Amino acid sequence: MREEKTRRGAAPQGLPEGAAAQLDRLIHERTRLGIVSALAVNPSLTFNELKPLLRVTDGNLSVHARKLEDAGYILCNKSFAGRHPKTEYRLTALGRRALERYLNHMEALIRATREG
Amino acid sequence: MALDDHARDNLRFIRETMERAGSFTAVPGWGGVAIGITAIGAAMIASLQTSSFDWFATWIIEAAVAVSIAVWTTTSKARHSGTSLLSGPGRRFVYSLAPPLFVGALLTLLLARTESVSVIAGVWLLLYGTGVVTGGAFSIRVVPLMGLCFMVLGTVALFSPASWGDALLAAGFGGLHIIFGAVIARNYGG
Numbered sequence: 233m234r235e236e237k238t239r240r241g242a243a244p245q246g247l248p249e250g251a252a253a254q255l256d257r258l259i260h261e262r263t264r265l266g267i268v269s270a271l272a273v274n275p276s277l278t279f280n281e282l283k284p285l286l287r288v289t290d291g292n293l294s295v296h297a298r299k300l301e302d303a304g305y306i307l308c309n310k311s312f313a314g315r316h317p318k319t320e321y322r323l324t325a326l327g328r329r330a331l332e333r334y335l336n337h338m339e340a341l342i343r344a345t346r347e348g
Numbered sequence: 349m350a351l352d353d354h355a356r357d358n359l360r361f362i363r364e365t366m367e368r369a370g371s372f373t374a375v376p377g378w379g380g381v382a383i384g385i386t387a388i389g390a391a392m393i394a395s396l397q398t399s400s401f402d403w404f405a406t407w408i409i410e411a412a413v414a415v416s417i418a419v420w421t422t423t424s425k426a427r428h429s430g431t432s433l434l435s436g437p438g439r440r441f442v443y444s445l446a447p448p449l450f451v452g453a454l455l456t457l458l459l460a461r462t463e464s465v466s467v468i469a470g471v472w473l474l475l476y477g478t479g480v481v482t483g484g485a486f487s488i489r490v491v492p493l494m495g496l497c498f499m500v501l502g503t504v505a506l507f508s509p510a511s512w513g514d515a516l517l518a519a520g521f522g523g524l525h526i527i528f529g530a531v532i533a534r535n536y537g538g
Contacts, residue, residue, distance in 0.1 A: 262361070269362045270369035277369070285369055335362065338355040345352035 256334050258303050259327075263288055263296040268331050271306060271323040279319040297321060305330055379421025380529025383414045384522045391518035404460060407517070414521070444483030448475040465513035466505050473502030473520045494528040 259268050266286040271277055277285075283293055300306045305327030309320045323331075390410035397403040452475035459468050477498025484491030501520045505513065 260358075265358070265362065266365045269365040273366045273369050286365070331362075335359070338359050341355035342352045342359075345350065345355075 377533025384525030
């Protein structure tokens with residue numbers, strides 16, 4: 233995606249040093265950012281709750297959730313509700329800190345542009 | 349798009365996602381069931397009262413009990429999910445519910461003199477329903493639907509005999525809270 237490519241480059245002029253470089257690419261992606269944001273305001277959400285909430289396909293959601301899980305940002309718990317498999321996600325402390333960092337980062341970007 | 353526009357757009361996306369996801373937590377389902385059970389008990393006690401003062405006292409105590417349950421279950425749900433009670437959908441729900449409840453209390457003071465139980469029941473059901481419809485407009489769809497059911501019962505109460513008052517209050521504050529509370533608890537996480 234175009235957006236991702238521009239982020240990969242050097243920090244744009246007028247920004248705090250390394251602002252763009254420090255960007256947490258893991259939760260910058262829209263679906264992953266959505267997963268982390270939704271889990272930040274819920275103790276846990278199931279796969280079937282997240283899917284309509286984020287308006288994504290099964291495949292998309294599981295791939296992105298897997299990436300967050302690998303990074304230790306979310307926990308995944310698979311169980312059975314009757315006959316149906318139930319996948320439940322929760323945010324870890326690490327994931328919550330990552331979201332806070334990302335929010336601060338976005339605010340810093342806006343502030344920097346306003347002052348610059 | 350400039351970089352700060354991107355940042356603003358990202359913040360907006362996070363906020364909107366949180367608010368949409370937060371509607372799961374805004375209304376506590378099991379709290380609704382508990383309030384419904386106490387309301388049915390209150391309706392049975394109220395229907396046995398011979399003086400209108402005791403009748404009012406019963407329902408005012410029930411209102412206090414219901415508010416306590418609502419505050420307790422909502423705060424514990426918010427605490428578990430790590431959100432502030434007064435952020436996003438929760439705050440809007442309280443803001444939408446408060447004005448009609450205030451009007452309801454005010455009208456009750458006036459209507460208490462006429463002692464028409466069904467009119468008072470109708471006013472309570474209608475105004476509570478109005479608050480839930482407007483507050484629930486930001487929430488999951490079953491919430492405004494519950495408000496509409498309250499308004500229907502309230503309308504029936506206004507044009508029905510006084511003896512129906514307690515039964516309609518039991519159907520509304522009892523039955524509707526239990527039914528919708530159970531639906532919310534089952535489908536929207538507690």
